[in-house]
Structure formats: C-alpha cells, structure tokens
Amino acid sequence: MGRKEDRMATAKKPIAKRGWFWLLVFLILGGGGFAASQFIPFDFDLPFGNSASKDSTTEESKTTTENTNTEEDIVEILELYRSINLSDSIAEDVKGSSYDDVVALLGEPSSNVDSEIGETKTKMAIWNTFNGKTTISVNFSDDFAIGKSVAKLVSKADDKTTTAQFEAVPTDGSYTYEQAIEEFGAPDSLSDSLIDNVHATTAFWTTNVEQGFTIHFDNDQAVTKEQVS
Template sequence: MAKQNNSKSKPFYKRVWFWIIVVLVILVLGNLGSKKNDAKSSASKDSVSKVDKKESSSNSNSSAKTENKIQKWSQTDYDSLAKGDIMNNGSGGANMDDIVNKFGKPSSSSDSSVNNMNTRTSIWTNTNGGITANVTLSFVKQDNGTYLLYSAAATGLK
C-alpha cells in the first residue's frame, strides 16, 4: 500500500521564493518611480531657468542696475507714488528706475504691447514681511527707454 502524506504544504506567502519576488518587484517599481521623479524635476528646472532667463532679459535695462534690496513697502510709501496719465504716455508718473532703486527689484515683471504702447507690470511680493502684502505697479515705456508709473495696486501693507 502507498504511504499517504498527511503533512500539509506551507502556504505560498510563507515560502522563501515568494518573498524574494516581492522584494524584487518593490525594488524595480521604486527604481522606476525615482527615474520618473528625476525626469520631472529636470524638466521643471529647465522650464524655470528658461523663465528666469526670459524675465531677466526683459528687465535688463532697469533691474540689472540695482542689487536685490529688501522690499520694505509701507502704506505711506505706496500712497506717495505719483501716478501719471496713461492717455498722456504716463506723463507725471514716478520713474521705475527710482522705485527699483528705493525698494529693490520686483519679484516678477511682464511686458506687453497694445496699440503701439509698451507697458510693464511689476509685482513686489511678500513686502514688509507679510506673506499677503503685495504691490503691483504698471508702467508705460517712454521714447528714451525709461518707464513711468500710471497704475498701482497694493494689498496687506502696514
């Protein structure tokens, strides 16, 4: 008569080969995930450097002349800004170079052109130490290359 084997076999999750496969799968998936993150990080760094280069070239005539000063705007500073008339090409408005010399270069700037009028909008963020304190100034370009203030907005100033 044949001898019966009454001993039960181990469940698969208690076998060595199962855990070796699990570890290998985790290593492979972890390696793939880190490569994707590296690719995304590299792509985002490239796009940021392109934006920085573009922004710095558009601001080269005014912000390159000054060092990055601490941006300490007060409500009094903002209220004292002379705003020019947009219909008269910003006549009477504060000069952007003077503002940058006093408060440092803006956090961001963008240039636009409408009906042969070139404008620049500059934003100073986290001014006066507040995370919500911002100053947004709009300038119109003059024939001599300078910019005169014609519009201003601020939030959170003290």
C-alpha cells in the first residue's frame, strides 16, 4: 500500500477535523511546498483563498516597480524569514514558532485572518516589510507556525538566466537549494512547510517581465520544476 493510502487507512477521525488537513489547504492556497500537495487525497476548490490575501494584495498594489530591495535588504529579510520555525503537521511533537514569537521578530502584522474549523484555530498573518517592498505571510494552527512564505524579494527581473540553464537543473536529488542560489541568485519568492520530517521549499525566480520558473525542494534537494510564462 502506498504512502498516501497508508495514512488514509490509519486515520482515526474525519479528514476535515484533522489539523494537518487545514495546514495543507492553506499552504496550497498560498503557494506552499510541493510535498504539501502530495498529502491531499482528492481535488478541491475552496472559495476563501482570495479573501485571505485581500489586505496583502491591496497593500502590494501601492508599491511601485522602482521600490526594489538592495542586496543588504535581501540578506536581512532572509535571516528574519529563516528565523521563523515551523511545526511538523504529522509529527505533533515538533513545534514551531508561536504567534507571539513571530510578532516579536517582525512586529505587529499588517493584517490577520482568523478562523476556527472544528477544534482547530487557524490564523494567517501578513507583514508588509521594508516599506511594503516585501510581504511575509505566516500560517498558524493553534498558535504555532505551520507554513510561511515571502514574496517580492527581488523586484528587478534577471535577464541573464537562460532556458538552457533551467532545463539543465536535475530533479533527481543531486541538485541542492544552495546550488540554485549560487546559480540563479536570490529567488523572487519562497514558500515553506514541514510535513512528516520533510521540509518543503518552493522557490520562484523571475527571468523577465512575463516569464519565470519554479523549483520545488524537499529537504533542500530539487524534486520537480516548472517553467512559468
């Protein structure tokens, strides 16, 4: 029996009442890691994704393309982002940063979206940092961080990346996140989750105004990639 079937067979309560299920919903709506999508046992179409990001979208629209981050900004943002620890949605003894921990790190959020589903309380908090040039979003379940993302790290398009470079990236576990950073520089956006001891990272690079590519990493090893146009 496969990994997904094993989990479905051993479930002791309805899937909609399991905390990790709602983690996956929020992660996928927010562009979460590749590993997260592998645990959803059916297709779904939920209507509340747009409302959850409405405040962030409004704030983002106020910024201009001239407001780009410096290299020093990017280093500082990534240090803050990496300081946010995540709970493992399967291994319940692994707890991440609390809401108060993240507020102490980033300050009060620009907006919060709270909800309660069954016995699970969830929160999506959004920070517009560096004068609105970058957005950090963190999803919480019962006060602990379960997923995070950062957008608009690099606003200026990189026109040096070629299609050949992208096509040469292997997805057999031999290519690491560190190699991608060395080859392509800092990504435009990142999204992270922790599921069953798998740290999933989705990184997006913009190559010009209309194109880009995404690489998905599990435990810092590339597992899949897509070109976006």
